[in-house]
Amino acid sequence: MKLYRYFLLIIIIISFYGCGTEEGGLFYSLEQETEITNGNLSNEITIGAIERNADYYFVAAGNFYYREAASGSAWPENEDDVVQSYNPDDSSESLSDYDLYLTYDMILVDDLIYAVYYSTDGTDFQVFSLDTAGFDGSEAWSGPLNFDLLDPEEYVVELEVCEDKIFFLTATSATSYNIKIADVAGFDKTTAFFTLQTGLYASGGLRVDYDSVSDTFWIVMGNNIFTTDGESTFTDITDDAMAAEDCVVGGEIEYLSGEGFKGVVCAETDDDEAGTEVYITSKEGVMLKYIGGEWTTISNQYTEEDDEDDPEYGLFESLHNIVHIEIASEGIDVLLAGSDEGYYEMSLDDNSFDSPEEEDTDLTTENQFSIIDMSDSIITSFYLDTEPEDPVVFGLGLNAGLWINSMVEDEDGDYRDWDVE
Amino acid sequence: MVDGTIFLTLKRGITLTNKIFTLICLIFLIAVPVFSQEDEPADDDYAGIAAFTRGEQLFSLNAGAIFPLFTLAPFHEDDEPLVGTLSSTHTGVSGSLKLGFFVRDNLMLGGELAGMYAATDNSSLTMIPITFVTQYYFLKYPFEFPIYINVGVSMNSFDDYFRITPLIKPGAGAYYNINGEWALGLNFDYWFMPELYFNTYKNETRIANFLQISLSGVYHF
Numbered sequence: 113m114k115l116y117r118y119f120l121l122i123i124i125i126i127s128f129y130g131c132g133t134e135e136g137g138l139f140y141s142l143e144q145e146t147e148i149t150n151g152n153l154s155n156e157i158t159i160g161a162i163e164r165n166a167d168y169y170f171v172a173a174g175n176f177y178y179r180e181a182a183s184g185s186a187w188p189e190n191e192d193d194v195v196q197s198y199n200p201d202d203s204s205e206s207l208s209d210y211d212l213y214l215t216y217d218m219i220l221v222d223d224l225i226y227a228v229y230y231s232t233d234g235t236d237f238q239v240f241s242l243d244t245a246g247f248d249g250s251e252a253w254s255g256p257l258n259f260d261l262l263d264p265e266e267y268v269v270e271l272e273v274c275e276d277k278i279f280f281l282t283a284t285s286a287t288s289y290n291i292k293i294a295d296v297a298g299f300d301k302t303t304a305f306f307t308l309q310t311g312l313y314a315s316g317g318l319r320v321d322y323d324s325v326s327d328t329f330w331i332v333m334g335n336n337i338f339t340t341d342g343e344s345t346f347t348d349i350t351d352d353a354m355a356a357e358d359c360v361v362g363g364e365i366e367y368l369s370g371e372g373f374k375g376v377v378c379a380e381t382d383d384d385e386a387g388t389e390v391y392i393t394s395k396e397g398v399m400l401k402y403i404g405g406e407w408t409t410i411s412n413q414y415t416e417e418d419d420e421d422d423p424e425y426g427l428f429e430s431l432h433n434i435v436h437i438e439i440a441s442e443g444i445d446v447l448l449a450g451s452d453e454g455y456y457e458m459s460l461d462d463n464s465f466d467s468p469e470e471e472d473t474d475l476t477t478e479n480q481f482s483i484i485d486m487s488d489s490i491i492t493s494f495y496l497d498t499e500p501e502d503p504v505v506f507g508l509g510l511n512a513g514l515w516i517n518s519m520v521e522d523e524d525g526d527y528r529d530w531d532v533e
Numbered sequence: 534m535v536d537g538t539i540f541l542t543l544k545r546g547i548t549l550t551n552k553i554f555t556l557i558c559l560i561f562l563i564a565v566p567v568f569s570q571e572d573e574p575a576d577d578d579y580a581g582i583a584a585f586t587r588g589e590q591l592f593s594l595n596a597g598a599i600f601p602l603f604t605l606a607p608f609h610e611d612d613e614p615l616v617g618t619l620s621s622t623h624t625g626v627s628g629s630l631k632l633g634f635f636v637r638d639n640l641m642l643g644g645e646l647a648g649m650y651a652a653t654d655n656s657s658l659t660m661i662p663i664t665f666v667t668q669y670y671f672l673k674y675p676f677e678f679p680i681y682i683n684v685g686v687s688m689n690s691f692d693d694y695f696r697i698t699p700l701i702k703p704g705a706g707a708y709y710n711i712n713g714e715w716a717l718g719l720n721f722d723y724w725f726m727p728e729l730y731f732n733t734y735k736n737e738t739r740i741a742n743f744l745q746i747s748l749s750g751v752y753h754f
Contacts, residue, residue, distance in 0.1 A: 137737030138694040139728050143604050145621035147654035483656050483692040 135470075143478040146522075149531040153177065153187045155485070155513035160216025162495045162506050165223055165244045169497075171514060172218045173226055176242075176248065183500065183518070187533065188249070219273040220244070221296055226257075226271055237267040237283075257301045266290070274329060275322040277342050280305065281333070287313055291331065291344055308346045312336070319433055323378040323388040330390055331429050337392060353392065353400050372396070375433030375493070377447060379460055389460070393434045393449050397427035401463070403430035410463055428465075429453045433493035436460075437475075439503045442519075444474045444526075448505070449461065450491035454481070455507065475505065475517050480529045486515050506533075584638045585670055590754050591641065592632050595720060597747025599627040599649045605740040617739070622658055625651025627745050631666060639670040645683055651747070653691070662687035662700045662724075672754055677708040677716055677751075687726055698741075701725045717718040 142241065153171075161172045162280070164181055171177040171447045179187045218227035225247040230237045240255030262282060270281040278299060280292040285321070289312040292305040318333045337353050340346045375393040381403070390402040391410075399410040411427075432450035439445075443444060447458040457466045457473045468481040481487050489512030494495040499503050507515035514533040585591075601619035609615055633643025646674065647662045664685030671678040683702035689695070702725065708718030724743035 136734045137728055137730060137739055138689055138691050138696045139604055139726070139739035139741040140734075140737035141694060142619060142622060142653065142658065142691055142741075143617040145622065145654055145656075430716060 129233060141479045141483065144477070145483060146480060146520075146529070148484055148529070150189065150479070151531070152533040153514055153533040155180075155509075155532055156511055157513055158216065158336065158510050159492075159506075159508035159514045161218045162508065163218060163220035163225065164497055164499070165220065165247065167468075168244065168315055170218070170220070170225060170244070170245050172215045173400045173514070174214045174216065175417065176215060176218075176227065178247070180529055181499065198364070204461065217270050219271045219278065221273060221299055227253075228268055228271060229256075230269075237269055239268050239271075259305070260302045260323070261305045270316055270318045272318055272320045272322040273323075277329065279318060279320050279329075279331070281316065281318040289292045289333075291333070291338075291346075295339075303320075306343065308340055309338070317374060319373075319375050321376050321378045321390075325380060325388045330376045330378060330392075332376045332392055335372040337373060337376075353402070355407065375435075377434045377436050377445065379436050381460075391434055391447060391449075393431035395430050396453075397430050399428065399431065399449070400436075410458075410465075428456060432491065435494040435496070437494065437496050437505055439496075439498070441503075442474075446474055448475070448494045448507075450493055450507070452490050454489065455491045455494075477527060484532075485512065486530055486532070491515070539707070577655070584672060585635045585641070585753075587635055587637055590632070590634045591643075591751055592630075592754070593749050593751040594628075594630060595624075595647075595654065595747040595749045597720070597745060598723070599625045599651065599743050599745040601625075601651065602742040602744055604726070604742065606736075606738065608735050608738050610736060613736075621654040623652045625649050625658070627747060629662075629669040629747070633666065633668060641668040641679075642666070643668070645685075649743075656692040659690045660687050660726075661689075662702070664700060664702060675710040677710065677718070678706070679708070680705045683722075687724075687747065688729075689726075696728060698726045698728045704745075706749060708749065713752050716749075716753070718749050718751065720747045720749055722747070 131432045148333070157173045161175045163170050167181055168178050169181050175349075177187055180183045192440060215229045218225050223243060225242040225244055227240055228237060229240055238256035238258070239252040241257060242251055242253050244251070262268070263284065266282050266284050268280055269283050272279040272281075273296065276296050278294045278296055280290075280294070282290045282292055283288070284376050288310075290310040291308040291312065293308055294303045294305050313334070316333075318331070320329055320331050322329050327341060329340050329342050330339065335350065336348055338346060338348055352475070373392055377391050379389045379391070381387070381389050387404060392400040392402070394400070401408050401410050428449070429451040434447055434449040437444060437446050437448050441519045445460055447460060449456045449458065454467075454469060457468060457475060458464065459466075468476045468478060469487050470478060472478050486507060486509070490510035491507045491512070492510050493508045495506040495508065502519040505517040507517065509515060515530050516528050516533055517528055521530050545675055556717060601611035601622040601624070604617040604619060606613060606615055606617060627647065628649075629645050629647035630643040631643060632642040635641050643666050645662070645664050647664070649658075649660045651658045662683070662685055664683035666681055666683045668679050668681035671680075672714050683700065683704070685700050685702075686697050687700040688697050702722050704720055706718050706720040708716040710716045722745040724741070726741045726743075728739050728741065730738045
């Protein structure tokens with residue numbers, strides 16, 4: 113019977129052995145698991161932009177997709193329907209002549225969608241527009257649009273709408289970019305552009321946010337940070353930001369990639385003297401914060417599993433855009449920063465970051481988030497839709513589909529979790 | 534980024550595979566001396582047997598379905614239920630290989646390597662138990678009615694979780710001897726798996742319960 117004793121001893125020893133990338137109980141997580149709703153939109157597509165009008169969501173994800181905004185509505189099931197949704201009329205200048213074109217960028221201005229389509233070989237960019245007033249899926253695209261005040265060799269690469277301005281990233285070559293601006297009011301293809309800056313080098317990635325306190329637009333693009341009043345001033349403040357006292361914890365911002373800064377957000381503080389907090393994310397996992405004229409770096413504080421009393425500080429996963437999510441009815445006031453491993457959720461009060469894979473957050477439960485594909489996916493940005501009674505948040509995936517965060521009501525109470533469209 | 538993701542996936546997979554392989558080797562190293570104690574097999578055709586005698590051996594193949602039942606939370610808070618559901622886990626498939634030898638009349642000792650797979654609402658659950666089995670036969674030729682209890686460990690994987698838990702698996706079966714060597718039958722196994730924590734995750738301690746129903750082919754030699 114000695115063998116039994118040895119065997120039991122081994123069982124006892126290894127029974128307290130566990131590994132895997134997740135902490136906590138496996139059967140507990142299994143018990144807590146709830147089925148996510150998986151819509152009929154592909155979970156492998158890259159979501160470039162999402163907009164909504166009164167009745168529909170529109171998505172630029174290579175193809176142009178749409179669905180009714182009512183909860184639970186389906187995306188067109190037939191791929192032909194999706195393709196047809198951006199197929200214009202038969203005119204010679206129709207998008208059908210550019211059927212190899214893809215779009216990942218669009219804006220919605222007064223019920224008009226402006227989308228940048230580019231050829232798969234990257235040699236040609238064209239802007240088309242779609243009137244979504246009374247949209248039913250049968251509308252034709254207009255274009256390509258020829259903006260009167262662009263130079264003959266100049267083409268639009270990206271579009272951003274912020275506050276009352278439309279920002280254009282244009283190019284005259286693969287290495288020379290310009291930032292131009294126009295008023296939303298009365299915008300059409302003959303609107304005059306105001307040129308903010310020319311001759312910039314960047315590989316795209318224009319992000320803009322507005323500080324209403326100082327009436328300043330903050331722009332990040334590639335390796336640069338700019339501020340502008342949207343009319344006459346345009347200042348490169350990259351060096352100021354990089355001179356932050358503790359910049360950079362655990363590494364250096366990599367300039368060579370040309371994709372250093374990925375997002376910017378302005379959030380008003382309760383402190384009138386301090387003004388607005390500005391947060392800037394970078395591809396290298398660094399987050400910069402600007403408040404009251406001072407730059408600082410926010411570190412990713414984390415704790416090793418076996419050393420709970422000794423937190424470490426370091427870089428985040430590679431970060432993408434950062435968005436302010438404020439849902440007053442639920443007391444949610446957080447920043448969401450997309451990352452290569454899902455996203456981070458940051459409190460505006462104390463700048464503490466929560467990784468939803470490690471703990472419950474305002475927008476999800478740890479047990480649910482840790483087992484869905486979103487936690488291992490690249491999330492590039494977020495979109496808040498406050499129209500529904502319970503606002504919804506969309507997470508834009510890179511080859512990971514479109515994720516939707518909404519309120520769940522069950523026997524455990526009311527809470528938020530992610531589903532995939 | 535893509536390369537990094539692949540590397541991490543491979544690294545994770547290799548680590549997991551190594552651990553499982555090491556554990557299997559360990560168990561079999563322990564088990565080999567047991568099986569080496571066997572006597573020469575009895576020289577009869579087993580037809581009309583009244584008892585399995587010391588030295589006889591058997592090998593069985595089992596395949597069937599496994600049903601998630603419920604969990605128990607021994608350290609639950611006052612506002613939490615003692616009994617939880619495994620409603621997200623679907624009915625799965627299971628199988629096992631069992632090798633045993635009789636140490637005395639109708640009493641068999643042996644080892645079993647099993648496996649199960651079940652889809653869950655969003656992922657999947659895989660469990661690989663390695664157990665030591667004690668089995669006793671009630672015989673009424675041509676039928677056999679074994680009762681048994683397996684004790685061992687189970688390597689459990691669910692999404693990014695991997696845990697090794699104790700496993701106690703009592704069961705019973707009913708077999709029909711189709712000839713002197715082969716019997717076919719049905720088994721009912723109850724999987725009882727405590728996953729214990731005494732640290733910050735104490736309230737996540739769960740005792741999982743599954744029911745396995747399987748068909749068996751048993752070879753006596």
